[in-house]
Amino acid sequence: MTDTVSDIPLHERPEIHARRWFLLGVMCLSLVMVVMAVSGLNVAIPSLQRDLDATATDLQWIVDAYAIVFAGLLLSAGAIGDRFGRKRALMAGLAVFAAGSLIGALADTSNQVIVSRAVSGIGAAFIMPATLSLLTAIFPPHERGKAIAVWAGFAGAGGALGPLLVGFLLTGWWIFPSFWWGSAFVVNAVTPVLVLVVVAVFAPRSKDDEATPLDPVGAVLSLFGIAALLFGIIEGPERGWTDGLVVGGFVVGIGLLIGFVLWERRATHPMLPMEYFRARPFSTGTGIITLGFMVMFGFFFLITQYFQFVKGYSPLRAGVATLPFAFTMIVMSPRSDAMVRRVGMNRVVAGGFTSMAIGFVVLGFVRPDTPYLVIAGALVLLAGGMAVTIAPATGAIMSSVPLNKAGIGSAVNDTTREFGGALGIAVLGSIVASQYRSSFDSSGLPPEVAEAAGESVGAAVGIGTELDGDVGGSLVAQAGVVFTDAVNVAFFVSAVIAIVTGGVVYAVGKRP
The missing domain is CATH 1.20.1250.20 (MFS general substrate transporter like domains)
Known part of the structure; x- marks a missing residue:
């Protein structure tokens, strides 16, 4: 030992x-x-x-x-x-x-x-x-x-x-x-x-x-500020963005985090020194992590529903269908370090976001009957771009903090990841939910199930499998098409976010 x-x-x-x-x-x-x-x-x-x-x-x-x-x-x-x-x-x-x-x-x-x-x-x-x-x-x-x-x-x-x-x-x-x-x-x-x-x-x-003394005030402000803000982001799509609890979560969270920043700037022994954010690699890295995981968490949230509710995959088959993403991430991530050494972080990250944007564009054209191989190819593009984006950004964050402060540097990296992921699920999920509800045609359905079927694809598929005859089959088919149309919109939005982020990172890298 x-x-x-x-x-x-x-x-x-x-x-x-x-x-x-x-x-x-x-x-x-x-x-x-x-x-x-x-x-x-x-x-x-x-x-x-x-x-x-x-x-x-x-x-x-x-x-x-x-x-x-x-x-x-x-x-x-x-x-x-x-x-x-x-x-x-x-x-x-x-x-x-x-x-x-x-x-x-x-x-x-x-x-x-x-x-x-x-x-x-x-x-x-x-x-x-x-x-x-x-x-x-x-x-x-x-x-x-x-x-x-x-x-x-x-x-x-x-x-x-x-x-x-x-x-x-x-x-x-x-x-x-x-x-x-x-x-x-x-x-x-x-x-x-x-x-x-x-x-x-x-x-x-x-x-x-x-080691310096702990910062209990900063710890309390960050704990409740992050938790409240995350509560608002997560609950927004379910309760509605104007719901009192959601608005309260945002107000309390933002207020406490502003207080956290002000306190950390004045504290003798701050938990998270604000000067770290003045270093371009640190601030750029946190932005890359946030936006990268925003589109990626949103993608996983939607693609698993597409596989199970539209393609009809079992939970196991849906998991197997995402393996190209996992394998590509594991294979490509270790190679990102050599790429960064060769051409620089900003070019590599910009290229990674471009690859992700292409993958999202491909997914933006999927239909219920799109062959899996097409989707698998898009998964490889997404994972390859993600691998050469997130790994260098994480390295940039960690290299910007002193070695003896690696724990707080890692925590910043992880916190931005969770924020980005929650934001992606909330924003992209809301886009899909709104598109689905506005496009779903409930005419011809029994009144007792029409409203539920128009709320979500999961509910529609569940109801459709219980209804007899052509009504159930047409309900499942319509729900699949409407949900796919909504997912297409979300993936095109993700493509725009990816390509704009890549362009900004590249432009920032060219500045002296």
Whole structure:
């Protein structure tokens, strides 16, 4: 066990250098576990609704509890890791994450699952920044960029692997039986315990040797400000953007975050020094992460519905259908470091956003009967662009903060990712919902189902499968076409966001 803190930097210690790639694998496994807990649960929502008799509000909070707690605590958790040790933060996060998942596995009410998700979100907030800050300390400068790129690749791939794993557990395959929805929580309870043992034995201790006192005021302002703002973003599409709670979330969140910025500028020992944002790589990197994950989270939110409700794929097949994205992310991300060294970050990122824009344009023309190979090609374009965009941006953020502040740097990277993702799902999801409702023709349907069918494609498909004869078949067909038309609009909007972002990044890179 490596428990003795040496004056020699971690990346120069022979015993750490020898197992640096193994430790990177452990960090990536921890990271993927956190990311999969977000994306994988969406596949289990129908089973949760059926077995727990969960209401729509229950289901919304089962999803939101994790995201809000996770994002709200990230900055504080990163600062705590710097102050008291990143290994300790990672181990504590793994233990709490496992405990939260165990609560979920044993739950028999919706409220218990919501509590489970909130507890897991606390653990995830300590896990994610600790993984990136540890590998930043473990790898020497000339390998750090590649290690961060690998980490970023798995961060992106985890979004695609989550639905695959949960779909496999719920559907079964070949000789493997299907399991109940709680099996997803069982996996998330057992895996972190195993990882915790490995971390305890092999991971080195790492912390800020020049640690300053904690910033409790900044921590409270950031926690509640981020949580309130994220609440407004997530709940907006469901409750309506003018709903009192949504507006209140935005007002409180923005107010607290303004207070956070003002406090950090005056604080003697700020949790997040505002001067970091004056460095162009840091501010550019945060913008790239936010917008990149905005379009990508929105894409995954929509494409999984397209696969299941329009194509009629099972949860497992829908997960398999996203594998080209995961594989491309894992393969291309490590190559981004060499590309940046060769032609510069801004050109690589601009090219990545261009590739993403082309992929979104292809998806903007999909129809219900579009061959899967066409969609798979678009997935490769999206993932390839994402890989060479997010990895360099993450590296830019981490290289802009002192090594002893890697935890807070990682937390900023992770927080912008969560904000971008929530914004993408909210904005692009709202576009699709609005287009679908305005275009759906409910004439000819029984009055008792017409309104529900016009609200969402999932409801329409569910109703259509229960109706007899041509009425049910035509309802499913119409819902598929209308939803596809709406998704086309969202993907064209994503293409515009990607190409404009790429152009801005390229232009900024040409400035002296």
